[in-house]
Amino acid sequence: MDFQLTDDQLVLQDAAKRFAQSEIAPIAAEYDQSGEFPMEVMKKAWELGLACVSIPPEYDGTGLSLFDSCLVTEELAWGCSGMTTSIMASDLGLTPILVAGSEGQKKEWFKFLTEEFRMAAFCLSEPEAGSDVAGLQLLAEKDGDDFILNGTKCWITNGGVAHVYTVFATLDRSSRHKGVCAFVMPSDTPGITPGKKEDKMGQRASDTRVIHFDNVRVPRSQLLGQEGEGFKVAMKTLDTTRPSIGSLAVGIARRGLDESVAYAKERKAFGFPIAGFQAVQFMLADMAKDIEAARLLTRQSAWMIDQGLRASKYSSFAKCFATDIAMKATTDAVQVFGGNGYTKEYPVEKLMRDAKLMQIYEGTNQIQRLVIARELLKE
Ligand code: COS
Numbered sequence: 001m002d003f004q005l006t007d008d009q010l011v012l013q014d015a016a017k018r019f020a021q022s023e024i025a026p027i028a029a030e031y032d033q034s035g036e037f038p039m040e041v042m043k044k045a046w047e048l049g050l051a052c053v054s055i056p057p058e059y060d061g062t063g064l065s066l067f068d069s070c071l072v073t074e075e076l077a078w079g080c081s082g083m084t085t086s087i088m089a090s091d092l093g094l095t096p097i098l099v100a101g102s103e104g105q106k107k108e109w110f111k112f113l114t115e116e117f118r119m120a121a122f123c124l125s126e127p128e129a130g131s132d133v134a135g136l137q138l139l140a141e142k143d144g145d146d147f148i149l150n151g152t153k154c155w156i157t158n159g160g161v162a163h164v165y166t167v168f169a170t171l172d173r174s175s176r177h178k179g180v181c182a183f184v185m186p187s188d189t190p191g192i193t194p195g196k197k198e199d200k201m202g203q204r205a206s207d208t209r210v211i212h213f214d215n216v217r218v219p220r221s222q223l224l225g226q227e228g229e230g231f232k233v234a235m236k237t238l239d240t241t242r243p244s245i246g247s248l249a250v251g252i253a254r255r256g257l258d259e260s261v262a263y264a265k266e267r268k269a270f271g272f273p274i275a276g277f278q279a280v281q282f283m284l285a286d287m288a289k290d291i292e293a294a295r296l297l298t299r300q301s302a303w304m305i306d307q308g309l310r311a312s313k314y315s316s317f318a319k320c321f322a323t324d325i326a327m328k329a330t331t332d333a334v335q336v337f338g339g340n341g342y343t344k345e346y347p348v349e350k351l352m353r354d355a356k357l358m359q360i361y362e363g364t365n366q367i368q369r370l371v372i373a374r375e376l377l378k379e
Pocket of ligand 1: 124131133134177231232236312364370371
């Protein structure tokens with residue numbers, strides 16, 4: 001077992017770190033306040049090969065392993081998790097094509113995403129089906145060789161800015177997971193209308209929307225995999241992307257620790273820097289050890305997926321553990337800052353708001369525990 005990163009990985013990690021420090025962190029607070037979408041940052045990330053990183057080199061992509069993309073994600077998230085979510089949402093959106101696309105579909109859609117700056121979105125959640133994917137209601141009715149889609153998706157990251165959507169719909173609402181199909185389509189297909197941008201508590205730079213599908217005609221050539229295979233395509237996609245969520249959470253937690261250490265050395269109480277008090281030191285120590293553990297779990301699950309191993313349980317370990325420790329670390333960071341931490345003049349309240357979303361999206365942490373428990377009981 002070798003815990004040392006290779007020279008290439010160190011170069012990649014450093015490139016992402018410099019991008020986060022120079023292009024993301026300085027404007028993070030401004031975009032958090034305004035809720036505006038950071039289009040220029042997205043474009044630059046794409047130009048540098050830090051977005052759509054999972055497209056293989058044979059389709060002109062960067063072709064990063066999941067392990068390597070986790071290195072990038074942690075660094076970017078240190079700068080701003082809302083912007084990093086937007087960058088990563090393209091990889092989430094294109095993963096169903098990697099999982100189930102035919103050779104022709106990969107060529108077509110990866111070319112579309114690599115020939116110029118474009119983004120993708122993963123359209124799975126619905127108003128009445130968030131955790132319960134098999135209960136989704138977006139209907140796909142057959143019409144000759146086409147499908148006609150009707151219904152609503154919600155909580156779609158990049159919903160209002162993506163050029164490509166991967167969409168999950170059912171042929172028959174009563175057949176639960178056996179009826180689900182996965183499709184890929186341009187976001188400007190007639191009948192698709194994004195709703196207003198959600199006014200969120202955290203990760204405010206990311207674009208999250210409801211998407212309405214009103215008689216959207218999709219040719220069979222845009223069906224990913226076979227009819228009825230869509231549920232498994234969604235599950236395999238989430239198995240693959242959950243380690244990245246772990247890395248994103250590690251990046252947020254690490255920022256909380258860095259800010260706390262710097263502040264604790266400066267801030268004085270009872271005539272001494274608060275870093276000298278054990279009550280503060282213990283919080284810093286817990287943050288540091290939790291970050292290390294979360295990073296190891298995340299890298300292990302990413303490595304397993306890179307080896308082609310089934311990693312549902314490990315992906316859920318990583319997602320659940322890392323996002324829970326990010327919530328704790330950022331809450332403690334606010335505590336280290338005291339009253340100052342509760343104001344928008346200091347960066348830690350944003351981290352705490354941002355961390356909360358991590359326990360909810362890409363499967364709530366209750367769902368992660370359910371996946372883990374099912375795997376344990378199956379064993
Ligand atoms: N990989 C491959 N196949 C999988 C799988 C996986 N990770 N997980 C389940 N399957 C298969 C099962 O083997 C079963 O196959 P068969 O019909 O051949 O037996 C089928 O899929 C149905 O599985 P299951 O019975 O476990 O489905 P459930 O409806 O009980 O629920 C959960 C599964 C709850 C785990 C799923 O709905 C889930 O992950 N929900 C969270 C969704 C989510 O993360 N949303 C966030 C949106 S993206 S930002």
